[in-house]
Amino acid sequence: xxxxxxxxxxxxxxQFGPWMLAVTPxxxxxxxxxxxxxxGWIPATVPGTAAAALRAxxxxxxxxxxxxxxxxxxxxxxxxxxxxxxxxxEGLATLAEVWLDGAPILCTRSMFxxxxxxxxxxxxxxLVLCFRALREELDRPAKRGRWRPxxxxxxxxxxxxxxxLGFMPGWCPEIDHVGPFRPLTVGPVRPRMAAxxxxxxxxxxxxxxAVRLRIDGRTDSVILACGGGEAxxxxxEPGLFTGALALPGIAPWWPHTHGVPNLYPVEVxxxxxxxxxxxxxxxxxxxxxxxxxxxxxxVNGVPVFCRGxxxxxxxxxxxxxxxxxxxLMRARAAGxxxxxxxxxxxxPDSDFYNLCDEFGILVWQDLMLANFDYPHADPxxxxxxDCELTGFLERTQTAPSLCVLxxxxxxxxxxxxxxxxxxxxxDTFCATTLPAxxxxxxxxxxxxxxxxxxxxxxxxxxxxxTHYFGVGAYRRPLxxxxxxxxxxxxxxxxxxxxxxxxxxxxxxxxxxxxxxxIPRDRGADWxxxxxxxxxxxxxxxxxxxxxxxxxPDRYLELGRAAVAEVMEATFAEWRRPRSPTAGGLVLMLRDxxxxxxxxxxxxxxxxxxxxxALKRAFRPVQVLLTDEGLDGLHVHVLNETAAAQDLTxxxxxxxxxxxxxxxxxxxxxxxxxxxxxxxxxxxxxxxxDTTDSYRFGPRIHDLAHxxxxxxxxxxxxxxxxxxxxxxxxxxxxxxxxxxxATGEGPGxxxxxxxxxxxxxxxxxxVWPVESGFHLAPGSSRIVAFADAARLPRGSVRAINSSxxxxxxxxx
Numbered sequence: 001x002x003x004x005x006x007x008x009x010x011x012x013x014x015q016f017g018p019w020m021l022a023v024t025p026x027x028x029x030x031x032x033x034x035x036x037x038x039x040g041w042i043p044a045t046v047p048g049t050a051a052a053a054l055r056a057x058x059x060x061x062x063x064x065x066x067x068x069x070x071x072x073x074x075x076x077x078x079x080x081x082x083x084x085x086x087x088x089x090e091g092l093a094t095l096a097e098v099w100l101d102g103a104p105i106l107c108t109r110s111m112f113x114x115x116x117x118x119x120x121x122x123x124x125x126x127l128v129l130c131f132r133a134l135r136e137e138l139d140r141p142a143k144r145g146r147w148r149p150x151x152x153x154x155x156x157x158x159x160x161x162x163x164x165l166g167f168m169p170g171w172c173p174e175i176d177h178v179g180p181f182r183p184l185t186v187g188p189v190r191p192r193m194a195a196x197x198x199x200x201x202x203x204x205x206x207x208x209x210a211v212r213l214r215i216d217g218r219t220d221s222v223i224l225a226c227g228g229g230e231a232x233x234x235x236x237e238p239g240l241f242t243g244a245l246a247l248p249g250i251a252p253w254w255p256h257t258h259g260v261p262n263l264y265p266v267e268v269x270x271x272x273x274x275x276x277x278x279x280x281x282x283x284x285x286x287x288x289x290x291x292x293x294x295x296x297x298x299v300n301g302v303p304v305f306c307r308g309x310x311x312x313x314x315x316x317x318x319x320x321x322x323x324x325x326x327x328l329m330r331a332r333a334a335g336x337x338x339x340x341x342x343x344x345x346x347x348p349d350s351d352f353y354n355l356c357d358e359f360g361i362l363v364w365q366d367l368m369l370a371n372f373d374y375p376h377a378d379p380x381x382x383x384x385x386d387c388e389l390t391g392f393l394e395r396t397q398t399a400p401s402l403c404v405l406x407x408x409x410x411x412x413x414x415x416x417x418x419x420x421x422x423x424x425x426x427d428t429f430c431a432t433t434l435p436a437x438x439x440x441x442x443x444x445x446x447x448x449x450x451x452x453x454x455x456x457x458x459x460x461x462x463x464x465x466t467h468y469f470g471v472g473a474y475r476r477p478l479x480x481x482x483x484x485x486x487x488x489x490x491x492x493x494x495x496x497x498x499x500x501x502x503x504x505x506x507x508x509x510x511x512x513x514x515x516x517x518i519p520r521d522r523g524a525d526w527x528x529x530x531x532x533x534x535x536x537x538x539x540x541x542x543x544x545x546x547x548x549x550x551x552p553d554r555y556l557e558l559g560r561a562a563v564a565e566v567m568e569a570t571f572a573e574w575r576r577p578r579s580p581t582a583g584g585l586v587l588m589l590r591d592x593x594x595x596x597x598x599x600x601x602x603x604x605x606x607x608x609x610x611x612x613a614l615k616r617a618f619r620p621v622q623v624l625l626t627d628e629g630l631d632g633l634h635v636h637v638l639n640e641t642a643a644a645q646d647l648t649x650x651x652x653x654x655x656x657x658x659x660x661x662x663x664x665x666x667x668x669x670x671x672x673x674x675x676x677x678x679x680x681x682x683x684x685x686x687x688x689d690t691t692d693s694y695r696f697g698p699r700i701h702d703l704a705h706x707x708x709x710x711x712x713x714x715x716x717x718x719x720x721x722x723x724x725x726x727x728x729x730x731x732x733x734x735x736x737x738x739x740x741a742t743g744e745g746p747g748x749x750x751x752x753x754x755x756x757x758x759x760x761x762x763x764x765x766v767w768p769v770e771s772g773f774h775l776a777p778g779s780s781r782i783v784a785f786a787d788a789a790r791l792p793r794g795s796v797r798a799i800n801s802s803x804x805x806x807x808x809x810x811x
Contacts, residue, residue, distance in 0.1 A: 015081065016078070019044040019075055019076070020043060020075070020076055021041065021073065024074065026072050026132065026133035026136050029072065029130075032099050035076070042054070046075065046184060047183045047318075047320060049179040049317065051176065051178070051179075051318070054068075065174060067135070068176035069134040070133055076127065077127050078127075079121060079127050080124050081121040083121060084119070085119055085186050086118050088187065089114060089116075089182075090183045090185065091181045091182025092115075093178055094109065094134060095108075095109055095134060096109075096180075097130045098129050099128040101122070109384070110161035112368055113161075138154050139156070140156070142159050145374075145375075146415070147415050150522045151171065151371055152344075152370065152371050152372070154167075158372035161385070161388060163368065165177060165345055169522060170522055192273065193214070194215070196214075196268075196277055198397060201284070202252055202283050202284045206249075207250035211243055212241070219270060221270070222235075222269070224267075224268055226265065226266045226280065231244065252282050252300050253283040253360075254299065257335060258302060258640050258673075259642055262282075263281050263400075266278060266279065278398045281401075291454055292454055294486070295454070295583070296582035296583075297404075297583070302673055303582070304337065304640075306582065306583030307584055308585050308586070310588035312345060312599070313345060313348075325355055327590060328355050333615065335614065337618075338364060339361055339364070340364035340451070340585050341366055342366050342409045343369045343408040344370045347392055350395060362401055363401045363403060364585070366451060368408075369407065374429075376427060386437070393438070397442065402442070406447075406450065408430065408451070410452070410467070411425070412430070413453075448465060451490045452490060461486040464488070467489070468489040472494050472566075478566065478570070481569070485580050487580060492584050492587065495528055495598070495610070496518050496597065497560075497608045498556045499596065499606070500602070500609075509555065513595070519597055532563055535563070539562050539565055539725065541728075544559075560758075564609045565613070567613045568613050571617035571618070572626060575638060613772060622636075622637070623637055623649065623707070625721040629693050630694070632679055633679070633721055634679055635706050638675045639670035639673070639674050640673060642672050643672055645710070647708055647710060648667050648713075649665065650666075653701040656703070656800075658777025662684055662686075690723070691723060699724070703721065703722050703723075704720065704723075705718065718776075726757055728799050731801070732803060733802075734754055735798060735805055736751045736752070738751075739791050739808075742784040745784050745786050746784070746792075747782050748791075749780055749782050750783060751780035751781075752777065752780075756775040758800075759774070759781075760797055760798070760799070761794065762797075763785060763792040764792055764793050766792050769785070775798070790809065791807065791808045792808045794808055
C-alpha cells in the first residue's frame with residue numbers, strides 16, 4: 001500500500017522527552033524494573049544508533065571502533081500524551097524488545113521491518129527499548145549452510161535479518177549497528193483512511209492512475225485528483241473504494257539523461273477532508289531483449305544505457321539520511337541515471353526514493369540477501385522475509401524511480417564459484433517466489449533473480465547481469481571490456497581510488513593508517529591498490545612500486561589519472577552503437593571510511609578523479625573514439641535527448657607539441673535518441689594510420705582528438721585516443737590559468753600551448769566542476785567553482801607538465 005500523508009487528519013499530540021542510553025552486560029537486566037541500578041546513562045538521539053550516541057559522549061571512535069554487539073543497549077524516554085495512539089517503529093537494529101510503562105508491547109528480530117503497536121497513553125508514560133546482544137545470538141549453535149562465504153563472517157548471520165555492514169573485513173569498517181536507526185512515529189489507532197493502493201501506468205501518451213482505498217466509517221463522497229483530472233471513486237464493498245483516472249497527453253517521467261522526471265501529486269478528498277498520497281510519475285518499463293541475452297531496459301519505449309554506481313549509506317555510523325540529497329546531487333551531476341542498492345547494505349529510507357524520483361535517477365534495489373545459503377525452507381525465516389519484502393514494496397509503491405527488484409547480491413555466484421551445480425544455487429525463492437510477489441504489488445518492475453545471474457554460470461558476462469571485473473580486479477587489458485561483451489554490468493571497475501590531496505584521513509603510502517583504507521578480498525594475495533598500480537604501469541610505462549617509495553605524491557597523482565583513463569575507455573567501449581552492453585554500475589559511489597576506497601566520492605562527499613571521469617563518460621550528447629585496428633579509429637556521436645542536435649565534429653591527429661598530421665571537420669545532425677558512427681577514413685577523406693596498425697613508417701602523431709561543438713560553437717564533448725603510452729614526462733607545456741566569471745560562479749580559463757595530460761584543478765575548501773581532463777595543444781577550457789563566492793586559492797597542474805600554476809585568494 002502507498003504511504004498515506006495526512007493533511008486534514010491529525011495524529012495525537014504526543015511529545016517525546018529526551019532519550020537516554022545505557023549499555024549493560026548481556027542479560028544483566030530482564031526489563032525496565034532492573035534499570036534503576038544501571039549507571040552511566042548518556043543522552044541519545046532517536047533516530048540514531050548506539051555508536052553515534054557513544055561517539056557524541058566521547059566513548060567510541062570510528063578510528064578504533066569497539067564492539068557493541070557483545071552488550072545489551074537500552075534506550076528510555078518519557079512520552080507526554082493521552083488517549084489511544086499507534087506507535088510505528090520504522091527501523092530497530094536488531095533484536096529489540098519494547099516496554100510501555102513497564103508492560104511489554106513489542107518483540108522483533110528484524111532490522112528491515114517497521115512494526116506498529118496500538119497503545120493507550122496515560123498522560124506521561126515511560127517508553128523503554130532494549131537491543132539484546134547480537135553476538136550471543138550469532139554464537140548460538142545453528143544449522144550450517146551448504147556453502148560458507150569468505151567475504152562475510154560469521155556464517156550464522158544467514159539466520160538473522162540484519163545488515164551485513166560491519167561484518168565484511170576488508171570491505172567496510174567493522175562498525176556494529178545497534179539501535180532505533182529510523183524514526184519512531186505516532187498516528188491515530190483508527191485512521192479515517194486505513195490503506196491506499198496507488199498504481200500509475202503509461203500507455204502511449206495516456207497516463208492511467210488506479211486507486212483502491214480502505215476508508216473507515218460512513219462516507220458520502222470520495223474524489224481522486226491528479227494531473228488536472230478528477231474522478232469519483234465507487235464503494236465496491238463496505239469500506240473499499242476503487243476508481244481510475246485516464247490522463248491523455250500527460251508528460252511522462254524520464255531518467256534525467258533522457259528527459260524530464262515529471263511528477264504529479266495525488267490527492268483524495270473524503271467528504272471534503274484532504275489526504276495526500278504522495279507523487280506519482282507515469283512511465284513504462286520493458287526489456288528490449290530476453291534477460292538471458294543480457295539485461296537491457298527501455299523507458300517509455302526508448303532504450304536507455306543505464307550508468308551509475310553502487311549506493312552506500314551516507315552515514316555509516318548513525319545510519320541516518322543526512323547527506324543523501326548531496327550524494328544524489330553528486331550522482332546526477334556526474335550524469336548517472338541509475339544507482340544500485342546492494343544486498344550487503346540496508347534499504348534506504350523513503351527520502352532516498354523521493355529524491356531519486358525528483359532527480360530522475362533509476363533505482364536497482366537488491367533484497368538484503370548476500371552470499372549466504374539462506375534458509376528459505378524455514379517457515380519463520382520465510383515469513384520474516386515476506387513481511388520485509390511486502391513492507392518495502394508498499395512504502396515505495398508510487399516511486400517511478402524504482403525499476404529493478406533483485407533477489408540479492410552474489411548469492412548464486414557464491415555457490416557457483418564453489419563448484420555447486422545449478423540445482424543448488426538457483427533457489428526457488430529468487431527464481432519463482434520473488435517474481436510472483438512483485439507481480440502482486442509492483443507489476444511494473446523488472447525482476448532479476450540475483451546479481452549476477454542469467455548466464456550458464458551466474459557470473460558469465462554475456463547473459464543477464466554480471467559483476468564485470470575483467471578490466472579492474474582481474475587486471476585484464478582494456479580490450480577485454482569489448483571482448484567479454486557484458487550484457488549489463490551491475491557491478492564493475494573497482495579500484496582503490498585515491499582521494500584528492502588535503503582530504504581528511506590517511507595521506508598516502510607512508511601513513512601507517514593507509515593500508516586500512518585499501519579494500520581487499522579475504523584470502524587474496526592482492527588488494528585493489530595492486531589493481532590500480534597495474535594500470536598505472538600499463539598506461540604510463542612507469543614502475544609504480546619504485547615510484548611509491550621514491551615519490552609518493554607522484555605515485556598518487558598517476559594513480560588518480562590512471563583510474564580516470566580506464567573508466568573513460570571502458571564506458572567508451574560499452575556506449576558505442578554496436579556494443580551489446582546496456583549498462584554499467586561502478587563499485588561504488590561513496591567510500592565507507594577514510595582512505596583510498598572503492599568510492600568515486602570520498603567519505604567527506606568530495607568527488608575523486610574517477611567521479612570527474614564518469615562525468616565525462618556519461619554525457620547524454622557525446623563523442624567517442626574507439627580503436628578498430630586495421631579499420632582505423634571509429635568516431636561515435638551519441639544523442640540521448642529528445643531533440644535533434646546540429647553539431648560540428650572536428651578530428652585532429654597531432655604530436656604533443658601541436659604539429660598537425662591530419663585534420664578534418666564535418667557538420668552533421670544527430671537525430672533524437674540517435675547515434676551514428678564514422679570511420680576516421682570517412683571523416684578525413686583519405687587513408688591515415690590513426691591506430692598505428694599498418695606501421696609502414698615511423699608514427700607521426702601522439703594523439704587523436706575528437707571535438708564536438710553545438711550550433712553556437714560551444715564545445716560540448718571531447719574524446720582522446722593515444723596510439724602509444726600516455727605522455728607523462730614532465731616538461732614545460734605552456735600551462736596557464738586566468739580568472740573569469742561564469743554562470744556557475746567564479747572560474748578559470750585554463751589553456752595550454754602543448755598537450756596537457758590529465759589536468760588537475762585543486763582548490764582549498766571547494767571543488768571544481770571539472771578536473772582530470774586532457775587539453776589538446778593550443779586549446780583552453782573554462783572551469784567553474786560552483787560553491788564558491790569568490791575564486792578560491794588553488795593550483796592547476798598536468799601530469800606531464802613541469803609547471804604548477806597558482807591562482808586565487810585566501811578565504
